[in-house]
Amino acid sequence: MNLEIDHIGYLVKKIDKAIQKFEKLGYKLKGNITRDTIRHIDICFMSKDGYVIELVSPYDDESVVAKLIKRLGNSPYHICYKTNNFSETIQNLTKNGFTMIDKPLEALAFGNKKVVFMINHLVGMIELLDAQ
Amino acid sequence: MNEIEILNKLNEIFSDIFDDEMTLSLETESSDIEDWDSLTHITLISAIEDEFNIQFNMNDIAGMKSVGKIVEKIKEQI
Numbered sequence: 466m467n468l469e470i471d472h473i474g475y476l477v478k479k480i481d482k483a484i485q486k487f488e489k490l491g492y493k494l495k496g497n498i499t500r501d502t503i504r505h506i507d508i509c510f511m512s513k514d515g516y517v518i519e520l521v522s523p524y525d526d527e528s529v530v531a532k533l534i535k536r537l538g539n540s541p542y543h544i545c546y547k548t549n550n551f552s553e554t555i556q557n558l559t560k561n562g563f564t565m566i567d568k569p570l571e572a573l574a575f576g577n578k579k580v581v582f583m584i585n586h587l588v589g590m591i592e593l594l595d596a597q
Numbered sequence: 598m599n600e601i602e603i604l605n606k607l608n609e610i611f612s613d614i615f616d617d618e619m620t621l622s623l624e625t626e627s628s629d630i631e632d633w634d635s636l637t638h639i640t641l642i643s644a645i646e647d648e649f650n651i652q653f654n655m656n657d658i659a660g661m662k663s664v665g666k667i668v669e670k671i672k673e674q675i
Contacts, residue, residue, distance in 0.1 A: 529636065532634045564639050584639040585647075586647065
């Protein structure tokens, strides 16, 4: 199982204002804000020193992270790993105590590549990105 | 493992996840526990799968919103 860190997911309540604050820290915006109507979130990517963060902001209460942001506030909440063996990696992680939140779905923010979110009670949430 | 033993283990798991001492019954439902939302549900499932060394079917997971249903699904696999 060869996993490479792609980005860190970061919950923010106000994505436009959060971008401005991350820019003060030296992050640069990559592309535009994307609205993911499947997950009910606005997303954008920013980078600094080779690290990438994904700002995620629920735009209504139907988003799966709407309650999470109320609990955590503005905060990092997942690490995304990319893999060339998407299905095999999901099977492997499932056998090792990670549970899928939902079935794998295409993500607009990644050019419709498939992603899936998984949770382990000791690790928290991870995202898997199909690198192929 | 009988139903009481399963419930005792679930009490430990729920207490750990919700950071609160829990006394569950088969009738306890997700609506009875304020913080039992969709993401916490998956965290619970992950902890239960680890503890009992089992794996639930994805279609079953969404329906396991009561302790009675969880116990029923655990009993099917142990």
